[in-house]
Amino acid sequence: MDLHLATYFVAVIDHGGITKAAQALYISQPSLSQAIRTLERRLGVTLFDRTGRRLELTDAGRRVEVAARRILADVDRAKAKVAAVRELRSGRVDIVADASFAIDPLVSLVRAFRTRFDHVLVRITAADGPAGILTALRSGDAEIGVMDSDADHASFTALPLGTQELVLVAAPGIVDDDLPDADGTLSHARVRDLPLIVDLSDQASAAVLAGIVADGARNVVVDSAHPNVTWDLVSRGVGATIAPRAVAADEAPALPVYELRPPLRRHYGLVLRSGQPSPAAAAFIATARGVLGSPSAPGSEPGPLDDVAVW
Structure with missing residues (x-):
């Protein structure tokens, strides 16, 4: 069942007919009627009893209503979860580091991040030197690495932080x-x-x-x-x-x-795997730059990846 057809079908039920549902959905009445007929044709059932002045659900229509409302509820929950991650009301950021930087600077960075985003889980894994960190980034086991900026880092995007x-x-x-x-x-x-x-x-x-x-x-x-x-x-x-x-x-x-x-x-910094970082990772990068990176120009509000370079 297409999502928009499920939406149209439930709207007709909730508004008691095609005319009011079409107005609520901001579509034409003929278009909505055609959508309902398309849904009936795809499902091979009649959804509404059209003999009276008011549309009434058939037995098949009532069964389809249950499925349609479940689909729409699942979509709403999924949207809420995505919104929560984007607004950093939940989510997780995966960080990999070796022993050299497990305390300094990682502790201060995580502490600053958690002060601002206390609903986001920080997952820290250990790696054996720069090679292990890059392997974890390539495999997707981590999204951010903390490592020696003088080490070989191939072509990973990186943000130098300090010394x-x-x-x-x-x-x-x-x-x-x-x-x-x-x-x-x-x-x-x-x-x-x-x-x-x-x-x-x-x-x-x-x-x-x-x-x-x-x-x-x-x-x-x-x-x-x-x-x-x-x-x-x-x-x-x-x-x-x-x-x-x-x-x-x-x-x-x-x-x-x-x-x-x-x-x-x-010298140390963050190493980032390719692609757009997750909202949680972008927030961690911005936090790290705010704690240890170069200050922004007066009056500016840079994005989380401004000033990111390749070592």
Whole structure:
């Protein structure tokens, strides 16, 4: 049953005849009469008893009425669900990230997003480095990736967001007083003599840390892929770790932090799969840009994909 024919059929019932129904539907009376005859012909039944002055449903017509009203109700519910997603009264945004950005910047981005859109579910999955993130985007397992913007990202659309400053964090006694320079910084050469607790399986991080990990990783005393374990070991004086300054402030606020010389920085951003993003994803992108991205020009109100570029 065509949707418009179901609509016309129910309108005739509700308005008690062709004339009033045609007026309510803003179509001509002959057109509506023809639509009802078309529906009867397609179904092979007579829907109305036309012998009296008022149209009365036949037994077949009453059965068709039940089906027609069910169809229209289903359509209304579907429209309501679509509207709810578009208005972000519901929906879900799927994000994939690796361990390097699971806390900074992802936590602040999700927190800001949920403050504005508290009816939208945020689903976060883990991936093994940039390659795993791109695989998740290609397969449709995620719609947005958070990753190192210096990594190979093929031709994915991307939005650069910011830069992490990496610092060395260690419990007292790990770094001798004479190791830092007068300005308090640690050279990469000095770090290569310190016991480190890092994740060597994270290829993106391993590339960034290449200058401070000694040949053969001889200064790595614990190769840990679990952040909670890493921070517990660092706090207990087993070794030092390299982490974003913001993460160090959250995870180990009481431990000494040392800037590195030359500085270690890691650029990050969002990677987007091809096609128009869902309303929830577009809202997350806009939120991320508002929290970490470049400010908009005065008086402007950019769309969620303004300033998106390909790295």
